[in-house]
Amino acid sequence: MLRVGVNGYGTIGKRVADAIRVQPDMEVSGVAKRSPDYVAIGAEEAGFRVYAADEDRIDEFTAAGIDLAGTVDELVADSDVVVDATPSGVGAQNRPLYERHDTPALFQGGEDATVAEVSFNARANYDEAEDADYARVVSxxxxxxxxxxxxxxxxxxxxxxxxxxxxxxxxxxxxxxxxxxxxxxxxxxxxxxxxxxxxxxxxxxxxxxxxxxxxxxxxxxxxxxxxxxxxxxxxxxxxxxxxxxxxxxxxxxxxxxxxxxxxxxxxxxxxxxxxxxxxxxxxxxxxxxxxxxxxxxxxxHQEADVVPENVDALRALSGHLTGPESRSLTNETLGIGF
Amino acid sequence: MLRVGVNGYGTIGKRVADAIRVQPDMEVSGVAKRSPDYVAIGAEEAGFRVYAADEDRIDEFTAAGIDLAGTVDELVADSDVVVDATPSGVGAQNRPLYERHDTPALFQGGEDATVAEVSFNARANYDEAEDADYARVVSxxxxxxxxxxxxxxxxxxxxxxxxxxxxxxxxxxxxxxxxxxxxxxxxxxxxxxxxxxxxxxxxxxxxxxxxxxxxxxxxxxxxxxxxxxxxxxxxxxxxxxxxxxxxxxxxxxxxxxxxxxxxxxxxxxxxxxxxxxxxxxxxxxxxxxxxxxxxxxxxxHQEADVVPENVDALRALSGHLTGPESRSLTNETLGIGF
Amino acid sequence: MLRVGVNGYGTIGKRVADAIRVQPDMEVSGVAKRSPDYVAIGAEEAGFRVYAADEDRIDEFTAAGIDLAGTVDELVADSDVVVDATPSGVGAQNRPLYERHDTPALFQGGEDATVAEVSFNARANYDEAEDADYARVVSxxxxxxxxxxxxxxxxxxxxxxxxxxxxxxxxxxxxxxxxxxxxxxxxxxxxxxxxxxxxxxxxxxxxxxxxxxxxxxxxxxxxxxxxxxxxxxxxxxxxxxxxxxxxxxxxxxxxxxxxxxxxxxxxxxxxxxxxxxxxxxxxxxxxxxxxxxxxxxxxxHQEADVVPENVDALRALSGHLTGPESRSLTNETLGIGF
Amino acid sequence: MLRVGVNGYGTIGKRVADAIRVQPDMEVSGVAKRSPDYVAIGAEEAGFRVYAADEDRIDEFTAAGIDLAGTVDELVADSDVVVDATPSGVGAQNRPLYERHDTPALFQGGEDATVAEVSFNARANYDEAEDADYARVVSxxxxxxxxxxxxxxxxxxxxxxxxxxxxxxxxxxxxxxxxxxxxxxxxxxxxxxxxxxxxxxxxxxxxxxxxxxxxxxxxxxxxxxxxxxxxxxxxxxxxxxxxxxxxxxxxxxxxxxxxxxxxxxxxxxxxxxxxxxxxxxxxxxxxxxxxxxxxxxxxxHQEADVVPENVDALRALSGHLTGPESRSLTNETLGIGF
Ligand SMILES: NC(=O)c1ccc[n+]([C@@H]2O[C@H](COP(=O)([O-])OP(=O)(O)OC[C@H]3O[C@@H](n4cnc5c(N)ncnc54)[C@H](O)[C@@H]3O)[C@@H](O)[C@H]2O)c1
Ligand SMILES: NC(=O)c1ccc[n+]([C@@H]2O[C@H](COP(=O)([O-])OP(=O)(O)OC[C@H]3O[C@@H](n4cnc5c(N)ncnc54)[C@H](O)[C@@H]3O)[C@@H](O)[C@H]2O)c1
Ligand SMILES: NC(=O)c1ccc[n+]([C@@H]2O[C@H](COP(=O)([O-])OP(=O)(O)OC[C@H]3O[C@@H](n4cnc5c(N)ncnc54)[C@H](O)[C@@H]3O)[C@@H](O)[C@H]2O)c1
Ligand SMILES: NC(=O)c1ccc[n+]([C@@H]2O[C@H](COP(=O)([O-])OP(=O)(O)OC[C@H]3O[C@@H](n4cnc5c(N)ncnc54)[C@H](O)[C@@H]3O)[C@@H](O)[C@H]2O)c1
Incomplete structure (x- = not known):
């Protein structure tokens, strides 16, 4: 069971978290969020462990009635791999955090290609991410x-x-x-x-x-x-x-x-x-x-098409399934195809 | 079990049909639609019996692979009550059809108030619809x-x-x-x-x-x-x-x-x-x-707020529950309240 | 002949400058602008003397082929009164500049009311601005x-x-x-x-x-x-x-x-x-x-309705015409009324 | 002096009329309009003779205080050439009217190419319209x-x-x-x-x-x-x-x-x-x-780019200037080029 932390729980992060949750071979260790708004409240109601991305704002979470599981540092420590879905450019700033914990990570398309060894698309180059510690799911x-x-x-x-x-x-x-x-x-x-x-x-x-x-x-x-x-x-x-x-x-x-x-x-x-x-x-x-x-x-659909790609990229990084196996498992669990 | 026909399966009709379906005391006898587009296909995939609102276009349904259950006339005949959710003004034209079958009906807010004896809001005047054969759910x-x-x-x-x-x-x-x-x-x-x-x-x-x-x-x-x-x-x-x-x-x-x-x-x-x-x-x-x-x-939310009202109005017309009973059953089955 | 400097030549500033120009009793001493874009080029083509609002960007003006008449400081020195039409909040920062030169000034509605002694509307309170050195034309x-x-x-x-x-x-x-x-x-x-x-x-x-x-x-x-x-x-x-x-x-x-x-x-x-x-x-x-x-x-029309008000406010500050006289002169010169 | 009637005084028609008016070799004989709205009132205020496109609505023009010069039939009779700028498809219906009066005409790009012998662009094929009675200015x-x-x-x-x-x-x-x-x-x-x-x-x-x-x-x-x-x-x-x-x-x-x-x-x-x-x-x-x-x-700019083309097309049809002569006269009179 791959334990995946989601750092940055916004448009992309929340969708990736939901997609991970329905996979048989992975689970969400927690999600990190900066502000205690309706999205954070939604995360808690959805049953995710919520971590504070910003230590200075822990009080705000408490005020909004959100039970924090810890800080983002603890989330990374507790995860086998991290999906970074923070805003463009923040991902690159977060890479040292993941390196410090020796935790592999996925970045999103808002980052420069240089943020990771591989730019990933499940249909096109799944195999290239198999030896990587860091990959970027393209935009x-x-x-x-x-x-x-x-x-x-x-x-x-x-x-x-x-x-x-x-x-x-x-x-x-x-x-x-x-x-x-x-x-x-x-x-x-x-x-x-x-x-x-x-x-x-x-x-x-x-x-x-x-x-x-x-x-x-x-x-x-x-x-x-x-x-x-x-x-x-x-x-x-x-x-x-x-x-x-x-x-x-x-x-x-x-x-x-x-x-x-x-x-x-x-x-x-x-x-x-x-x-x-x-x-x-x-x-x-x-x-x-x-x-x-x-x-x-x-x-x-800009909010959605990268979601299955993130799921596949997680398997490519962890290496326990081949591309075709991963893609078909992702498709089936999400319900891809009308 | 109240058998409800939905005539006009568009923005409002499809939502009302879905809402009826989750009620313990009613079921959807079928839905009537004019054109065999994605909404009609969706109706069939959702398991509703689809009726042609327009006899001249039956062939088009067949061409699109939709199995028709009959025409709107048959739908009305087979229903205890009809929810008319056709476009503004069409509802009034349909009233003689419902009268001919002696079938009570709900109309929507796009119709003039004169289309029915009562203009209905579940919170405000549930009781007034209890003796009516026709009611209009306000806009x-x-x-x-x-x-x-x-x-x-x-x-x-x-x-x-x-x-x-x-x-x-x-x-x-x-x-x-x-x-x-x-x-x-x-x-x-x-x-x-x-x-x-x-x-x-x-x-x-x-x-x-x-x-x-x-x-x-x-x-x-x-x-x-x-x-x-x-x-x-x-x-x-x-x-x-x-x-x-x-x-x-x-x-x-x-x-x-x-x-x-x-x-x-x-x-x-x-x-x-x-x-x-x-x-x-x-x-x-x-x-x-x-x-x-x-x-x-x-x-x-213009597409949604009248949906629970339609459900309640159906019960008011049929008279088997009081206002508070109906509202609370509707709220519970739909999941109203966050 | 009242010599008016326009500091901030954007949506409001350029309209006020054009309106001043067609008055018989005032003229535009020059306009100050931060960046040498199409609006600045338009100012020069319209025959206004262009001043740099930002000394650090003088070279950019030269590169774009705009002949600068000087810096905003010189514009204020050369004006009897200034219309400040810089972005919200910048006007208040500019007030010391006008005070230093002992030059009366008009501010716009994006500033707090405290930026000036009077908040001005030509129809409602022309007279109140007659003794003022600073007035704010309301939004x-x-x-x-x-x-x-x-x-x-x-x-x-x-x-x-x-x-x-x-x-x-x-x-x-x-x-x-x-x-x-x-x-x-x-x-x-x-x-x-x-x-x-x-x-x-x-x-x-x-x-x-x-x-x-x-x-x-x-x-x-x-x-x-x-x-x-x-x-x-x-x-x-x-x-x-x-x-x-x-x-x-x-x-x-x-x-x-x-x-x-x-x-x-x-x-x-x-x-x-x-x-x-x-x-x-x-x-x-x-x-x-x-x-x-x-x-x-x-x-x-947000871009336009304050323009005649600025013209009248200039006359109220300088005190040489009454409200009715000013308003009717402004109306006539601009062509107000269809 | 070419007398040009403008039939259809809307987005395109009013611009073409204004453009014709500043040409030294043509004048507007009148404009035809269906309804007495602000555009019609503007036509009259601009000094154009206004003709009713629809005889049934003459009373409405009178009620709105617009002095009609006659009906569209009279306008065509009184013109050397007509610019038809009615809505898409109406131009083709109007062609018999122009033929009956033996009056050459220009149509706009909303018509099918078959409405006229030539589809016209001043830069590309001015000469092809020189022998034509009917031309269409492309969209x-x-x-x-x-x-x-x-x-x-x-x-x-x-x-x-x-x-x-x-x-x-x-x-x-x-x-x-x-x-x-x-x-x-x-x-x-x-x-x-x-x-x-x-x-x-x-x-x-x-x-x-x-x-x-x-x-x-x-x-x-x-x-x-x-x-x-x-x-x-x-x-x-x-x-x-x-x-x-x-x-x-x-x-x-x-x-x-x-x-x-x-x-x-x-x-x-x-x-x-x-x-x-x-x-x-x-x-x-x-x-x-x-x-x-x-x-x-x-x-x-969809409302404007065809305007000089219409002016040139009028000269191509009437044949009194060459393409380069017409284009440069049009450019100069309108002020084309910044
Ligand atoms: N939205 C899209 O259409 C889209 C599509 C594909 C890829 N992307 C990429 O996905 C990434 C995320 O975009 P998004 O649209 O989901 O952004 P978003 O703004 O919706 O979400 C970002 C989340 O990160 C949180 N956050 C901000 N700073 C943080 C920090 N320092 N540490 C941890 N969390 C932080 C925010 O609170 C927010 O919850 C970007 O790289 C973007 O380019 C976005
Ligand atoms: N959309 C809204 O925001 C909204 C909100 C509240 C009330 N209403 C009211 O609900 C009613 C329906 O509106 P809607 O937005 O759902 O319309 P819609 O156009 O989305 O749906 C109408 C449906 O009726 C079908 N139809 C058309 N003519 C028909 C006929 N002669 N017989 C049977 N079916 C026919 C159409 O194919 C379509 O499926 C109107 O009275 C409207 O005013 C709409
Ligand atoms: N646009 C409107 O709808 C509107 C309506 C009424 C009042 N106002 C008010 O008028 C004022 C100006 O607004 P605007 O819409 O014309 O803004 P704008 O952004 O269109 O124009 C402002 C101009 O000031 C220049 N500028 C920026 N910083 C400057 C500085 N430090 N010194 C000198 N010039 C500087 C900019 O280059 C620009 O030319 C604001 O107070 C605004 O609230 C605007
Ligand atoms: N608007 C554009 O962006 C644009 C651009 C290029 C070409 N065109 C073409 O120019 C033509 C006119 O378009 P427009 O946008 O000016 O339309 P418009 O609707 O703005 O104007 C049409 C005018 O014709 C009048 N009219 C309607 N029926 C008439 C009739 N039977 N007889 C006489 N007048 C009648 C209307 O009252 C109106 O004044 C169309 O062929 C259109 O495709 C339009």
Missing amino acids: CNTTGLSRLVAPLHENYGIEKVRATLVRRGGDPDQTDRGPINDALPDPVSIPSHHGPDVQTVFPELDIDTIGLKVPTTMMHVHTVNVTLENEPDDATDIRERLRSEDRILTIPEYAGIDGAGTLKDFALDAGRPRGDIWENCVWEESITLQGRDLYLMQAI | CNTTGLSRLVAPLHENYGIEKVRATLVRRGGDPDQTDRGPINDALPDPVSIPSHHGPDVQTVFPELDIDTIGLKVPTTMMHVHTVNVTLENEPDDATDIRERLRSEDRILTIPEYAGIDGAGTLKDFALDAGRPRGDIWENCVWEESITLQGRDLYLMQAI | CNTTGLSRLVAPLHENYGIEKVRATLVRRGGDPDQTDRGPINDALPDPVSIPSHHGPDVQTVFPELDIDTIGLKVPTTMMHVHTVNVTLENEPDDATDIRERLRSEDRILTIPEYAGIDGAGTLKDFALDAGRPRGDIWENCVWEESITLQGRDLYLMQAI | CNTTGLSRLVAPLHENYGIEKVRATLVRRGGDPDQTDRGPINDALPDPVSIPSHHGPDVQTVFPELDIDTIGLKVPTTMMHVHTVNVTLENEPDDATDIRERLRSEDRILTIPEYAGIDGAGTLKDFALDAGRPRGDIWENCVWEESITLQGRDLYLMQAI
Whole structure:
């Protein structure tokens, strides 16, 4: 039984904690949180042991009626491995803490690739993390692109990828983020950092990405062009391959799903926890082939798609299951696939 | 066992169907839907018998692989009572259908009050629906106001209510609704229709409402001023009374909940189905008393607050439980109260 | 000829500078700006002398090809009076600079009332600023409320004002401000600071305000209830009085103006510089009287309504014209009134 | 003096009318409008002769105090040429009216290409409209793409264009348009209709476009990839060529312009009527060259970019000036170029 500490219990951390909890081979040793807000209260009500990430704020937790199990240092000491899901940049600052305790750790995509030996995607490079002590689960956008690239690369070869990432301005709970009425080039320079990030997973891949930020909160949308090396028979061929990928959901035309609003509604109807969509969502109607040029559009639930990847990365680090074994166990326990 | 047919399986209909299903004294005889989209597929996967609301589109259902149980006429015939949750105005057109089958029915708040003998709110006037064949569950906004008015009225007497309703432009799945970048007086005339609608529940109440529509999808927000007849001791007195109401959630300051985004996040964390918040959400910090003048702000989850009301209204119509009995059974089965 | 320096050339500063320029009795001695962006370039192209607000960034101005006239210290030295339009809180830090040069100054509504002897609204208390060295032009929302309060107070007496302010989340150029999909109580506590701010202009007024922030950028919208001391004949009476106010625009129903989008479109069609609407915009259809209770809705162009107030405040400080003389000169030169 | 009637005086029509008015060789014979709203009132105040587009509504105009000059039939009779700027699809219905009067006409991009002999862009194919009686000025997006394609095609040759169009959901005055919180594939199928529309101007061009709709009102944003036939020296080479195009504005990095909000602010500061940006706005920092692959991002002011094109198209139809003569006259009279 792998004992996993979750340091940083926010959008990603709380989802990863819930996902770990339903695995047969791991358990949550505790979660660390900075402030005693509704999320911390939720952690306690969910039965997690709560640790203070910031010693100076222990009194605030007490005032809010939260029973602390200790400080983050104690959490790390009590864990076989840590998932660091603190805000971008804080993970790198935390690495010495994990080293001091000689505790392996996972970092998230908000960190620079240099934070860990390996940048991880379960579909693409599970094996590379098997000898590592530290791995970084790549960001939501990079995860979404990697899952698409992997099967295309294997089946047809890829000459070049060009993608535009129309990114949500903030998560639903981030009420201080904008823009309100603008579609912002972000970054203005091309290629955006997302392309190089995909290359941490596929070092040889020729990929150019462009980023924008728009006033939405629910999902990112990618418009993707892939020039394949070998021409597929037809778009149906591509569609079938994507359909057979376990972490890709292909949306049929008759479903009447036109965007993130209906996608989340669909996931909530299906009883998904928090309406989470762990899969890439590819519109079947958008899959188009012009010679060797493939086009498609996909939506990525930024809060959710990295969650199964974290679970798999934990097994890769600990080394007790192979990639296929881990992925299929994760899929089954979470209920991936509609 | 009350057999309930749900005619119109959209935002409200699907939630009411799920709520009925967990009641010990009722069951869903089937649901009627017009188009075979993801919501219809979801109905079938949830195990509901699906009926075609539109005979001309039966083939489309077949094409989408949905097994129809029949047409809406058959659904009505096979039900003891119908919940009509079709779009505004369609309910009134459906009334002759229910009359023809001599089947009692509930309508929703999008219909004119004249569609039924009684306009219903479980907290305020359960008893009035006990002899009725047809009742209308008042709209999300009216439900939210009625729940607030009832305890204030009982405890302090109400001289006058003045409320501004800052309404969400559309539900998350309604991608064709605006506005995008405007806060629209809607209606421009004052009082808005909401005040008179509250008076269908509290005929004697002096209430003026003003409506606006803003570019949000998650919840309505009400700013409310109530001039009470008798001055309460202090704001704490009010807060305690509201806290003790079963369908009002009071939000403490330390929770760090600043709006609908964090409220829904909180509800999803708590495992609520679809993140539904059946309760009025009143910010404790906003509860202010200036002499006999009470002020507060509340958020109303438009998709959810009428759901328990529908369940109670079904029992009021069928007459087998009293108001307090029904409300407490509904609360318990749904998990109302955090 | 009053020589006016404008310190802080942003949303408000650039509009005030343009407004001063068209006055026969004043001129702009120069404008001070921190960064050499498009706004600074625009200042130079408009023919204003540009001063550096920050000595450390002089080189950046040179690099962008902007010819600096000096530093802000020199601007103050060369001005009879300064309009400080720096960001909230910076004005107070600048006051010692103005005192050192013995130069009178105007501050904006983002500063605390204590920044100056007088909080100013041209319609309500012009005379109070006549002996002052420092005055604060109240905020956009307070200006909008004061203009409405003044004629009602004079004609009917006011027992109480209750207003909900549905505020725009950010100005059109503030792309980092949210919320994206939320209507936030802001502040959550009631009354919001706006009520007390109106009392800096009308010390005796009984007023309670509630604030919200929504995902719009163009205008604030106020829903206002005023309990009058003396009952007017009818709503028409009120409408005519408001129509006769020079800085209130009443919107007739046939105009088809439903919100800020159409209002700005209308102002741009009319050739208004920057589409600025200096007037309060009151929907005629919303003006409603229930006994002594008046209701109405108004939209306030946050970027523009304080501009004529600044011009008048300059004359009040310098003392060479009376309030009525100044207001009518300002109205005429700017083209106030449609 | 070419007498031009403008049929349909909305977003596009009113801008075209104003643009015609400042030309030395044409005048507006009148404008036709359906409803007597603020736009109609503005037309009259601007001194245009107003004609009723709908005979049944003449009384409404009278009630609103608008003096009608006649009906649309009379307007056509009194014009040498008509600019039809009615809503999408209405133009085609109007064509018989123009034919009956033997009056040449321009249509807008909302019509199918088949509405006229020529699809027009001033930079790309002015000459093709010289013998035509009817021409269609292509849509805002197609105009924006054509202006970019033309110089690249001439200087380097184009192998292929791939573009993602992140389109504004509605114009600022269209308060009933969404989405509120979604980035919608629109259309879901690829290529979107925009590519074929560009081919009405460049029949040989290999172009694939993808369309999305987002909750913004101010401008469209295009991410563009062009595979050139001949490799330019470097990105600077491209930038200089685009800079030298009269209807392309290149945005330097130091300007601090990050999106549509600041772009419009900049245009309003510069005194542009209605803040109109007739030029494509290309971010210099985004211009990137990877071998023969060019990338860039541009913003397109949907309400404005087709306006100079309409003016030029009028001259092409009437045949009295060459393309270069017309374009330079239009640029000069409107003040194109910052
Ligand atoms: N939100 C997304 O869409 C998303 C998607 C993929 C990856 N990520 C990455 O995941 C990481 C976490 O992002 P998030 O969105 O969950 O952030 P978040 O802000 O929602 O949560 C971060 C949590 O860390 C806590 N925290 C802050 N400082 C801390 C510290 N010093 N020590 C311990 N805990 C601390 C906060 O209280 C909060 O609970 C980032 O690297 C981010 O880039 C985020
Ligand atoms: N959505 C809300 O926020 C909300 C809140 C409270 C009350 N209501 C009221 O509830 C009612 C339903 O609203 P909704 O938001 O659920 O609408 P919806 O559009 O989400 O769902 C309506 C459903 O009825 C079906 N339908 C359409 N025409 C039909 C017909 N002729 N016969 C049978 N079914 C038909 C549609 O396919 C759809 O499934 C309305 O009266 C509305 O005013 C809605
Ligand atoms: N924008 C509005 O809606 C609005 C409405 C009414 C009143 N106000 C008030 O007007 C004031 C200015 O607001 P704004 O919206 O124009 O801000 P802004 O940010 O648009 O402009 C402020 C300007 O001041 C400059 N600046 C920053 N620090 C400076 C310093 N130390 N010295 C000199 N200049 C400096 C900035 O470069 C910028 O040009 C604030 O008090 C604000 O509360 C704003
Ligand atoms: N708005 C844009 O962003 C944009 C950009 C480029 C091209 N276009 C195209 O320009 C055309 C006009 O679009 P718009 O945005 O100006 O529309 P609009 O709705 O703003 O204006 C259309 C005008 O036509 C009038 N009208 C309606 N029916 C009429 C009829 N039967 N006869 C005469 N007048 C009638 C309306 O009253 C209105 O004044 C469309 O083809 C559109 O696709 C629009």
